[in-house]
């Protein structure tokens with residue numbers, strides 16, 4: 692989930708001002724966290740605290756009502772509703788927030804069930820659920836030692852032919868079915884964490900979210916670069932930084948004990 696936060700922050704200043712320059716400056720004073728980081732933190736907090744995904748999403752997003760880039764219109768209406776109900780979304784928000792479950796749950800079945808549950812409060816459209824499940828599956832697969840060739844086969848089961856889609860790089864597409872296969876394609880063509888993030892941003896389009904999803908998977912393959920991690924965390928408010936750090940420490944401790 693740290694990879695998602697790093698990718699979101701690095702992509703933030705390009706969401707509405709795309710770049711196709713691969714050698715862009717990773718951090719400038721215009722970088723900030725966006726909704727992708729807030730929702731990722733919310734899911735991690737739900738796992739740490741045992742609160743429901745819905746109540747943590749509401750709590751964190753209401754606490755930060757005006758992040759850089761804002762929230763989508765339907766999500767915003769959901770946030771401010773007195774009785775929030777799922778609204779059949781297939782937006783890429785379900786895929787960008789899911790990463791923590793793939794680290795928290797050890798077996799695949801639990802990971803996929805919980806990925807689905809993180810989507811359901813808002814993204815109960817089949818494509819919205821599928822986006823969350825597919826990304827969690829990819830992260831889990833790599834963190835268990837999976838290799839790129841196997842990942843391509845796995846990703847192809849979710850999005851048949853994704854390596855050969857006629858991608859229109861730079862087109863703004865906020866749907867899961869437009870974003871997740873593109874992120875899988877970027878991962879399949881990357882060679883390191885930083886390379887994956889740069890490839891994600893230089894594709895254009897919904898840069899912060901593409902950065903977040905690609906970053907979340909790249910973390911499971913290559914680990915996050917410490918310098919990028921430290922810089923990204925320094926941009927977060929203290930409460931989000933605390934959740935991210937606590938989550939990382941708990942996961943690291945589990946692996947040490949296994």
Ligand SMILES: [Mg+2]
Pocket residue numbers: 725726727760899900
């Ligand atoms: Mg965003």
